[in-house]
Amino acid sequence: MALGQDPTWLAYMRALGFEEGEATANAEQSRGQVEDRLAFQRPIVAEQGEMARRGISAGFESRGVFRSGGHETALAEQRRGEQEQVGALELDAANDVAGITGSLAQEIVRLRRQQTERDMDISQRQALDAALAGLA
Amino acid sequence: MGTFGEASQKQNDNRRAALDALARSGSEGLNALGGAQMQVRATQNQALDQALGAAAQRGAPEGMQQRIASTISAPADRTVMNLQAAQGRLSADTARRTQNTGSYFDEASAAVPAVEADTARQIALAQWKAAKKNEDEEKGFSELAKWQQEGYAQGLAEAQRASEVQTVQQQLLDEIAGLRQHMPQPVQEARVAPSGHPLSRGLHFAEQEQDTFRNEGLTRATEQAAAGLGMPEHGGIEAVQRQLAGETVRPQVTHDDLRGAYADLGGDPLLAGGLFQPPTASEQLSDLMAEDFLGSYRETGARNVREAAQNQSATDRLGFGDAAVAKARSLGFESPQAMQAAQETPAYAEMKALADDVVLAGESLDDLRYLLSEFAASDPQTVALVLDEYRPYLVSESYIPDE
Numbered sequence: 001m002a003l004g005q006d007p008t009w010l011a012y013m014r015a016l017g018f019e020e021g022e023a024t025a026n027a028e029q030s031r032g033q034v035e036d037r038l039a040f041q042r043p044i045v046a047e048q049g050e051m052a053r054r055g056i057s058a059g060f061e062s063r064g065v066f067r068s069g070g071h072e073t074a075l076a077e078q079r080r081g082e083q084e085q086v087g088a089l090e091l092d093a094a095n096d097v098a099g100i101t102g103s104l105a106q107e108i109v110r111l112r113r114q115q116t117e118r119d120m121d122i123s124q125r126q127a128l129d130a131a132l133a134g135l136a
Numbered sequence: 137m138g139t140f141g142e143a144s145q146k147q148n149d150n151r152r153a154a155l156d157a158l159a160r161s162g163s164e165g166l167n168a169l170g171g172a173q174m175q176v177r178a179t180q181n182q183a184l185d186q187a188l189g190a191a192a193q194r195g196a197p198e199g200m201q202q203r204i205a206s207t208i209s210a211p212a213d214r215t216v217m218n219l220q221a222a223q224g225r226l227s228a229d230t231a232r233r234t235q236n237t238g239s240y241f242d243e244a245s246a247a248v249p250a251v252e253a254d255t256a257r258q259i260a261l262a263q264w265k266a267a268k269k270n271e272d273e274e275k276g277f278s279e280l281a282k283w284q285q286e287g288y289a290q291g292l293a294e295a296q297r298a299s300e301v302q303t304v305q306q307q308l309l310d311e312i313a314g315l316r317q318h319m320p321q322p323v324q325e326a327r328v329a330p331s332g333h334p335l336s337r338g339l340h341f342a343e344q345e346q347d348t349f350r351n352e353g354l355t356r357a358t359e360q361a362a363a364g365l366g367m368p369e370h371g372g373i374e375a376v377q378r379q380l381a382g383e384t385v386r387p388q389v390t391h392d393d394l395r396g397a398y399a400d401l402g403g404d405p406l407l408a409g410g411l412f413q414p415p416t417a418s419e420q421l422s423d424l425m426a427e428d429f430l431g432s433y434r435e436t437g438a439r440n441v442r443e444a445a446q447n448q449s450a451t452d453r454l455g456f457g458d459a460a461v462a463k464a465r466s467l468g469f470e471s472p473q474a475m476q477a478a479q480e481t482p483a484y485a486e487m488k489a490l491a492d493d494v495v496l497a498g499e500s501l502d503d504l505r506y507l508l509s510e511f512a513a514s515d516p517q518t519v520a521l522v523l524d525e526y527r528p529y530l531v532s533e534s535y536i537p538d539e
Contacts, residue, residue: 002142003142003143003146066194067194067195069196069200071194072191072194072196072200072204073203073204073207075187075190075191075204076187076203076204076207076208077207079183079187079207079208080207080208080210080211081211083176083179083180083183083208083210083211083212083215084211084215086175086176086179086211086212086215087176087214087215087216087218088215090172090173090175090176090215090219091172091215091218091219091222093168093172094168094169094171094172094219094222095169095222097164097165097168098164098165098166098168098169098222098226099165101160101161101164101165101168102161102162102165102226102229104157104161105157105158105160105161105162105233106233108153108154108157109154109157109158109233109237112150112153112154113150113154113237113240113244115146115150116146116147116150116241116244117244119143119146119147119150120140120143120244120247120248120251122143123140123142123143123251124254124255127140127255127259128255128258128259128262131262131263132259132262
């Protein structure tokens with residue numbers, strides 16, 4: 001009997017296909033959440049940065065030192081902080097995506113290894129059953 | 137394609153799917169990290185452009201613009217370095233996982249022959265066990281068939297032997313059973329006597345008498361039956377006794393027996409000797425004639441048994457056996473016939489009436505003897521007969537307590 005004709009093997013393959021499909025769907029969902037989070041946070045950081053810079057400039061302007069080294073330094077520091085925020089967001093998101101795809105790959109490898117072992121077990125059982133059927 | 141060939145092909149499919157998943161994961165991870173670097177750089181460039189442009193509008197000196205650029209770029213540079221480091225780790229990790237996965241599938245592929253060998257070993261073992269079982273079963277059936285055949289042949293022979301003697305044996309048993317039915321029955325009368333009655337004391341004596349009659353009759357019938365089978369001197373009595381005990385016995389009729397029987401039946405001894413001299417060229421013919429004579433013997437035996445049974449039955453009924461003769465003479469009669477004649481006389485009936493009264497009154501044998509004393513002078517034999525008949529039912533002396 002071919003493997004494709006064995007009800008046990010077919011049942012196992014159905015379960016395997018379902019698990020692999022579920023794992024892929026979960027990974028896609030997680031990846032989408034990461035991208036959504038990034039797309040949501042990027043403009044917030046940018047907007048908060050802009051607001052902060054306006055506040056800084058207004059402060060220096062009100063004190064009459066709008067054209068001063070202190071004003072430029074304060075703005076540069078604010079942008080550095082904003083760049084750190086942006087970098088952290090991008091780094092975390094990229095690592096999350098890499099982790100999600102890596103986990104999916106590991107799950108697929110695990111399922112395929114399991115399938116390989118199962119195939120051998122079923123093949124051996126089939127061979128034994130076929131050989132022993134005439135001896136009963 | 138064999139079963140394991142298909143499994144091997146599936147192994148290759150699984151290997152390809154697993155390695156593809158790892159490669160795709162690595163590629164997507166690297167792409168994500170690379171995309172993040174581009175995004176960080178784009179944000180950095182945008183921030184630099186905005187900051188430096190505004191600073192220039194405000195008339196910031198060159199040195200200040202350089203410090204501004206340095207300040208803004210520092211986080212992005214560190215982030216990009218981290219992302220590049222993550223790419224390196226991901227590449228290494230993907231390569232290691234790919235290698236491990238490939239090694240696993242290499243080992244799984246190499247294990248297929250071992251699984252095939254183990255399968256073949258299990259099949260061979262099962263086949264050997266099945267063959268051994270079949271061999272044992274065949275041997276068992278062969279033995280069983282052999283036993284059945286032997287048993288059938290033996291049983292057939294037993295049945296033939298049994299059927300050869302069954303007719304005569306059954307006749308013997310029937311005749312002897314008939315004899316038993318004609319035994320005297322004093323015990324039946326004695327058993328109805330009340331407990332403690334003198335009659336019950338005669339029960340044991342009566343049973344002994346009955347056994348004597350029966351044993352004599354059976355012995356005589358057995359002797360007659362053995363003679364009827366033509367083997368009075370060849371273990372015939374023993375054979376009949378064993379037959380009566382329920383054992384199947386085949387009479388061993390020899391050629392000598394046949395010759396003797398032929399002569400007994402009036403045949404010419406010389407002719408018998410010629411017919412039944414084993415072994416001869418006409419052995420087959422002799423055997424056939426022997427069968428005929430054996431049949432004649434059976435008929436003769438059966439007839440003798442019937443006559444013996446009739447004689448014995450009559451003898452028992454009349455009390456004319458050896459024991460009856462001995463008893464008649466001990467009582468003074470000349471023969472059992474004379475004793476029987478005495479039992480038909482009025483004097484005997486009168487004496488019995490007196491004896492019955494004595495028994496019913498619970499009196500003793502001495503009392504009966506006293507009552508019969510008036511007959512003693514004229515008919516002492518009948519008096520002795522009555523006293524003998526009633527002795528078992530009476531005590532010797534009456535017990536009269538002193539007043």
